[in-house]
Amino acid sequence: MSGIYIHIPFCKQACHYCDFHFSTSLKKKDEMVLALANEITLRKDEFKDEVIETIYFGGGTPSILEIADIRMLIDSVYQNYKVIENPEITVEANPDDLTETRITELSHNRINRISIGIQSFFEDDLKLMNRAHNSEEAKKCLETATQYFDNISIDLIYGVPGMSNEKWLKNIETALSFKMPHISSYALTVEPKTALHTFIQKGIISQPDDEVAQDHFHLLVDKLEENGFIHYELSNFGKENYFSKNNSSYWLGKKYIGIGPSAHSYNGIFRSWNVSNNSLYLKSIAENQLPSETETLTKTDRYNEYVMTGLRTIWGISLDRIEREFGKNYLDYLNQQAAKYIEDHLLFIDDNILRTTKSGKFLSDGIASDLFLLNLE
Structure with missing residues (x-):
């Protein structure tokens, strides 16, 4: 099973903390x-033997698009790829775009999951x-969204100066009051x-401290654990059966194609990324050329990614x-580094699986590094 990620490189305004690729000019949106x-059509042969289980609209701000645009892009995936019967189709959205009309429109399409960038419920933080x-x-968009969607995720940011x-x-309690089944939270x-x-x-x-x-x-x-959430990834918490299938596929090493400026792709052997420039991207695609660079992942690259x-x-x-795919030298090195x-x-190690303890979770990226x-090649 594989996934399609579609990057929408537009936002109404720039959040002060964001370093993702986007433009606040909508002149070239259409x-x-x-x-x-x-690009979805151009790359169909890459996945001719794959089946799509997730379609994810990220950004940028996908909810800035017209419903007809989102529908057309989903249809393009269906027309060019094999898709499972009930794929997870997620659209990232900002509260200011989620009027009741827009939420209703989203719910009347194939979209079955929305991820809402709340970040905070306090004016000074926003x-x-x-x-x-x-x-x-x-708050208003969550009240409405819960009437039309069962599968909703929200983003929250912690470690904000003065918080x-x-x-x-x-x-957290405000988020829980809306009975969200999934919360993503980042420092x-x-x-x-x-x-x-x-x-x-x-x-x-x-x-930030x-x-x-x-x-x-x-x-x-x-x-969140007191309220029945499973902490299944460092920044992600879901009720049972509400884990993000799209995000989980990345962490489990499944293949995906990234569509749009700056989007990354991965097939287990190669990683590629599109140019982070809207004009250059548009020019290349108009010439039926993929505006991307590719790197071949070495065994050590793949080991490091799996560890992370x-x-x-x-x-x-x-x-x-580790021993089966990379060999005993890699396993010995991992055990040696993990010992301290x-x-x-x-x-800790349980059933031959190396995991972080509760106190080690926040430090997992540093430990992984x-x-x-x-190099061991």
Whole structure:
């Protein structure tokens, strides 16, 4: 089973923390939609032996598109690929786009999952992030969305400067009051060349505090687990049967094609990525050329990716798989590097699976990097 990711490179305005590829100019939106459909067709032979189980609209802001545009892109996938009977089809959306009319339109198509970028239910946080919606819109869209969709995910951001533990708990409790079956939550990170980075350098906004973020993370884990959520990936929590199939496929190493500017693709052997420039992308697609670069993943690359993704999830790192796919030298190295973290109760081995302990989860990316190999080939 495989997936299709479609990147919609447009937003109404730039969030201060975001370093994803997008444009706030919508002049080329119609041209872009046609180009995305063209790329879907151009790449059909890559998956001629694959079956699509997920279609995911990310961005950018996919909810900025007209319903007819989204429908046309979904139809293009169905026309060019084998698709399972009930695929997971997700559209990312911002609260300010989710009027009752828009939610109704989305629900009357093949879309069966929406992921809503709430980020916070507090006005001051939303203004600091430069979100396009306000707190009232966030709550209103959830009230309406839950009447039309069963499978809803929301995003929340923690570690925001000035956010107390009490305020963060209030955010979580507000989300729970809407009976969300899935929550994705991320620490506010400062990426280079973002407005947030500039504001911090100028002293306008305080630097996010790692200890505060770690406290918020543990509060989040405890509160959601108390309410029946499964912490199945570092940043993702779902009720049973509500895990994101799209995201899970990435972590489990399944194949996917990324459509659109900056989108990445993976087939187990090669990784490719499209140019992060709307004009260059449109020019290439108009000439029926794929505007992408490709790298062949070495055995060490594949080992490192498996370590990184495995350690972030409840599925962990299979030591049997490490030995089977990469060899005894890789297994010996992994065991050697993991030993100190096991001793410090940050990692543990159960049924020959290496996983993080509860106290090791927040540190999983840092631990994974210490388990990486530079080269064993």
